[in-house]
Amino acid sequence: MRSFYALISSPNSYRHPLVSRFLSLRFSHFSSLKIQQSTATHTITSMDAAEESLRRALAEKQSRIEAQGNVVRELKSSGTAKPEIAAVVEALNALKLEKASIESQLQAVVSGTGASSSVNRDSFRQAVVNTLERRLFYIPSFKIYRGVAGLYDYGPPGCAVKSNVLAFWRQHFVLEENMLEVDCPCVTPEIVLKASGHVDKFTDLMVKDEKTGTCYRADHLLKDFCKEKLEKDLSMPAEKAAELKHVLAVLDDLSAEELGAKIKEYGITAPDTKNPLSDPYPFNLMFQTSIGPSGLSPGYMRPETAQGIFVNFKDLYYYNGNKLPFAAAQIGQAFRNEISPRQGLLRVREFTLAEIEHFVDPEDKSHPKYSEVANLEFLMFPREEQVSGQSAKRLPLGGAVSRGIVNNETLAYFIGRCVGIADRSAYDLRAHTEKSGVPLVAHEKFSEPREVEKLVIAPVKKELGLAFKGNQKMVVEALEAMDEKEAMDMKATLEAKGEAEFHVCTLGKAVTIKKNMVMISKEKKKEHQRVFTPSVIEPSFGIGRIIYCLFEHSFYMRPSKAGDEQLNVFCFSPLVAPIKCTVFPLVQNQQYEEVSRLISRSLTAAGISHKIDITGTSIGKRYARTDELGVPFAITVDSTSSVTIRERDSKDQIRVSVEKVASVVKEVTDGQSTWTDVWEIYPPHSSVSADE
C-alpha cells in the first residue's frame, strides 16, 4: 500500500524551492555546510565511483600486506640477517599506513561526510536536536511518564514555526491556487477505509523476537544490518558491498518471503537479545477504535487526510460549478501505529498532514501554469534506476515530462511547487463509487451530440438455457463481460465457423458457443455527454518533516566574541521565525525601559510578535539566547531618541529613530524590504559596547 506514493525522493544535498522560502538566504557560508546535511528519509544508496575505487584499493592493499607478511615470516624462519628483515618490515609498515589512510577515506565516504570535511553528520544532527529540545522547539510527549516512542510535542517556539509554515502553505496553495479546503474528522468508520484498501493493505512487515515477543520492522532490521556492515566492515569485497547496496536500494519492494529469506541468509537476530526472529508478517498500521456506545461499529484514526476529500467529491464538484480541473486541500492530523518509530520528527505515530487532491480529466492532464515550472531543475531518481541500483540525476521538469519520467504536466507543475507527489489515477474515486453506490464521476457536456459506436452483446438466453442448463447464468455473465476485442474476435469466428471455444472463468473450463446463442454488433448512438471518473494528482506534505528539514537547514554554529564557546543560531527567514523581534534596553535604566515599552506597544499595534527583555543580563548573552531561537531582528535601546536594529546573521546594526523603528521592522519582516534595502537607507551603527 505504501507504494501508492511515487518515489521522487529528495537526496541529501537538495533543497526544494519551498523550503528555501523559509530560510534567510543572504549568507553564503551555508552553501558549503548544506551539502553535508541529510534531511531526506530515503537516502541515496547507489555505490558511487569514489567509494567503489576506495574499496578496491583497500582490498588490494590488504592482499599486498598479507603477501608482505608472509615474506617477513619466511625470512625470519630461514634465519635471514636482521638488517635485511628490518627493511622488509619497514615496507610492510608503509603498506599498513597506506591501508589506514585508505580506510579513513572510505570511512568518511560511507558515513556520508566526505573525506575533505571535518563536520560529522551525526554530531551535527545531535547538536541540532539538543538545541531544539533544550529550547522546547519540540520535546518527547508525556516525558514525565518516560514518553511514548513516536509521539512528540511542539513547545512554544516550535508551535509558532508550525503555525507560520501552515499559514504560508494555506496562502501558497489554497488561496493562490483557489483550492477548496475541507476539514474532516480523524475518526473514520471502517467502511470508508475498507473501500480505500487501507483495512486490507495498509501494512508493514513485522518480525517478533521468538522468545520475548518484542516486535521489529523487518525491513529496518535488514537495512540496519546492511548499513552497519558497509560502514564497519571496510575490508569486505567490493562485490559483497555492491550486493548489500543493492538490497538497500530495493528494500521497499521486497515481499515478506524475500525479506524473510534475506534475514535468514544474513543470520540477523533480535537486536536487544540476539534471539532468533519469526518470519515476517503484515501488521496493519492503523489505530483501531470503536464508534458509539454499542461496540458494534469499528472505526480507525485516519492514516491520511485524502479519503475525507474523496468521499466529498460529489459535493465539491458541484461547489466548483461542475467543472474540472479543480483541487481540494486538507490540513489535519493523521495517525500511523508504526511498529518501531525512530528518527525523531521524521517517522512518528501522529503527524500533521497537508494534502492536495487535484482532480483532472484523465484525457487531458495539461496544466495552464506548466510553462512556469518547465525549466526548473530537480534531482530525480526514477524507479527503474532505483531498482537497478543507480544514482539520482538532475533533470529539468520539461525534459522529464517529455521523456516520460514525470507522467504529465499537472504532476510536473506540482513537483515545481511541492514535494512528495502521487498520481493516484482514478483508484480512490472508483473504490468509493463501488462501495457506497454513489457515482463519484464528472460530466463533459458536448456542445452538440456526438455519434459514437457502441459494442452491443446480446446473449440469447433461450438457446443458452437449452445448452448449459444450470450453468446458463455464468455463461451469460462471461459473455457480457467481454471487452471489445474479445467480442469482435468471437463474432468473426462465429461468422466463419459457426461456433467458437469460450473460456468461462467462473466454471473453470471452456464451453462451445454456437452462432445462435449470442448476437454481437456495433451500433451507432448519439451521445450528449461523456461521463468519466476523474484522475487524481496528490501532492502530500508531512508538515513535521518539512519543519524538521527547515530546522536542520537553518542551524549553524559560530564562535562567541571571546572565542571561548560555540553559539547556536537558527537562520529562519522572518516569514517562519517564531518571534520576529526583540526589544532590549542596553542597560537597566528607567528611561530606556520606558522607551522599550513604547516600542513594544507600537510593535503590537503593527502586529509583530516580539519579546521584551529588561533583565540586567549582558547584551551579548541576550543576543545569543535569541539567536538560538532564530529571532531575526533585535532592537537595542541605548538612547531616548534613536535606537539600533541588529540583524541576526550578519550582526550588522543600523540606527533608527524611536518613532520609525516599528515601521522599519514591519517592512523587513513583511518582506516589503530586505535588510540590504534598509542598510542602504539608515546609518550603520558600530559601537563596541552595544555588540557582544
Add this chain to the structure above:
Amino acid sequence: MRSFYALISSPNSYRHPLVSRFLSLRFSHFSSLKIQQSTATHTITSMDAAEESLRRALAEKQSRIEAQGNVVRELKSSGTAKPEIAAVVEALNALKLEKASIESQLQAVVSGTGASSSVNRDSFRQAVVNTLERRLFYIPSFKIYRGVAGLYDYGPPGCAVKSNVLAFWRQHFVLEENMLEVDCPCVTPEIVLKASGHVDKFTDLMVKDEKTGTCYRADHLLKDFCKEKLEKDLSMPAEKAAELKHVLAVLDDLSAEELGAKIKEYGITAPDTKNPLSDPYPFNLMFQTSIGPSGLSPGYMRPETAQGIFVNFKDLYYYNGNKLPFAAAQIGQAFRNEISPRQGLLRVREFTLAEIEHFVDPEDKSHPKYSEVANLEFLMFPREEQVSGQSAKRLPLGGAVSRGIVNNETLAYFIGRCVGIADRSAYDLRAHTEKSGVPLVAHEKFSEPREVEKLVIAPVKKELGLAFKGNQKMVVEALEAMDEKEAMDMKATLEAKGEAEFHVCTLGKAVTIKKNMVMISKEKKKEHQRVFTPSVIEPSFGIGRIIYCLFEHSFYMRPSKAGDEQLNVFCFSPLVAPIKCTVFPLVQNQQYEEVSRLISRSLTAAGISHKIDITGTSIGKRYARTDELGVPFAITVDSTSSVTIRERDSKDQIRVSVEKVASVVKEVTDGQSTWTDVWEIYPPHSSVSADE
C-alpha cells in the same frame, strides 16, 4: 467528571463580546431578532413569572369552564327555556375563547418565541442549517456512506471561517497575552488519563432498550420527556410544571439512582420502540485504542487538550524563567464518544478545542489587568440558584467577585475575555505529580530566609510495635497523616490524660494511644523558599460551538427586490468572512473582463481573498449568491476608469477609481477604516441597473 467545568452558561439572548467581534454590527435590525435565537447548550429553564401566571390563569379558566359546563347541563336536564340556556352557552363559549387565547400565549412562551413575535425558533434554525449545508459551510461526514452521528466536515467556506476564527483566537490570546503555546498528540497513553481521572470518571449515564439493546443517554430521555410535557400539556397544574422545571434545572447533578428513579416514576420508555429501559449505568466517553504493535499498551484519543499542558508544566515553568503567573495554550482536536450525539455542531464526537491553562500562585489570584474588565456586565447563573430553580441575573464582574460568585480576579479577567471557564485548582498537577513521581511544583524564593513553625509528629515505633504488633504500620501511617489541628488536640489530650482515643481508618476502628507512643511538637525552622502546587484557571473554547453560534447570530433573511422570494444573508464581519470581496463585470464584455482581472491581481497582491465571477448571470443573482456566503464587499466593473464597491448589508454603493479600489477594500477589511468612513469620502453610486 463533567462537573469539573464551572456552570457559567450563556442564556439565549446573551452575546459575548468575543462573538460580537465576528459580526458586522452596523445594522440595528438584528437586535430584535437575536432575542429569539438560542445558541447555548444549557437552556435556562427557570419558571419565569409570565409563564407561571399564564399557567395559573389557564387552570382557573379551565375550572370556570367546567363549572359553566355543569350549569349548562343542569339547565338542560331541568328543562329550562332555550333563550335562557343560549345566554349561558354564550358565556361558556366566551370562556373557551379566553382559554384558547391564554393557551396560545402560553404555547408561545414555552416554545421560547415570545407571544409578540411571529418568528419561530425551530424554523429559523432550520433555515440556518439548510443554508449552511447547501453552501457547504458544513456537511455530515461520510455522507455517501449514510454518515456517522456526531461527525461533521467543514466545507470550503466553513474552513475559511474556522481558520479566521483560530487566527483571531491566537492573536487575541496567545500573542496579545504572551501565552506559551504547545501542540501535543491526540493519542494518549492510559497512564496519563488514569492519573487525571478520565479513565475512571469521564462517563455519562446510559440506558439500554431492554429488547433491542439500543443505547440512550439517560439524562437526555428525562430532559426530552420533561420539555415535551411542558410544551404540549398546557393544562398541567402549575405545581406539576414547577416540578418538571426543577428536574430540568438539576438534571446535571442527578446520580444514576436518582435518574433511574425518575425514569421509572414518569414511565419513560425507549423512544423508538416503547420497550422498557435498563437502569442507568456509566459509559466511558473516551475512544480507546492500542499503541504500538504488541497490543499491550492501551491508549485513548484525548478527551481534552488540557492534559498535554499539565504533563509539560515543569518544562513550561522553566521556559518562563521559573516565574508565575503564566498561561499555556493549546489548539487541537478532542474526542468524546458521545452516546447519542445531536444538535449539529453543538454536541459532536470530535471537535477542535482551544484551551488555556493559566497557572497562578494559589495565595495570590489577583490579575494585573483585572480593572479592565471589572465593570463589564454578564448574565450569571450561580450554582445555588440553578439548583433551587431560579433564573439567571445580569451582574457586573466586579460585584460578582466581591460577592464570591466569581471566585477570584484571574477567573473574572478571563470571563471578561472568554466563555466557559473552570477553576481546576491544583487537581491535575497534584494527580500527575503523584502518578509520575515528578514534582510539578513552583518555587517562591524568599529575599531573606523566613522563620516558620512546622508541625513535627514522631511516632515511637518501639512502643507502638509492642502495643499493636502487626497493625503497627497502619497506626504509624495514620499518626503521621494527622493535620495540624488533630495533632495539637491529641497533644493536649495526651498531656492532660496520658492517653487518647484515635480512629485508624485502615483498621476500621479506634485504638488507644499512650503518651510514650508519639511525640508531637512545633519546631521553628528557617526556610529559604516556599514550594507549592500552582492553581489552574482554565478558559476552554469549543471552536465548533463558537462558529455555530456565529452562524446563527449572523443569519438573516430579506426580501428580493421583486419581493417574490426571501434571500439569505450572513452578516459576517470582514475579520471572519470566508471571502472578503467579489469582482463582477456588470455585463459580459472584454474590456470589463480585463479590468476585473487587473483588480483581481491587485487584490491578490494586497493579500485579500476574493472571487471573480465573469459569468453572464444577472448582477442581482451574483450579489444574492455571495450575500449567502457572507462576502462583505462586491466590486462591480461598469466602466474602465472607475468601479463601484457595494456593502453587503446596507447595499450602499460608492464609486472608486480602478487604481484605488484594492487599497480601499484593504482598508475596510483590515479594519483600518469602517464603511461609514469610506462612505463619507467617496461619491455614492445609485444606478438602478447596477443593483438588483
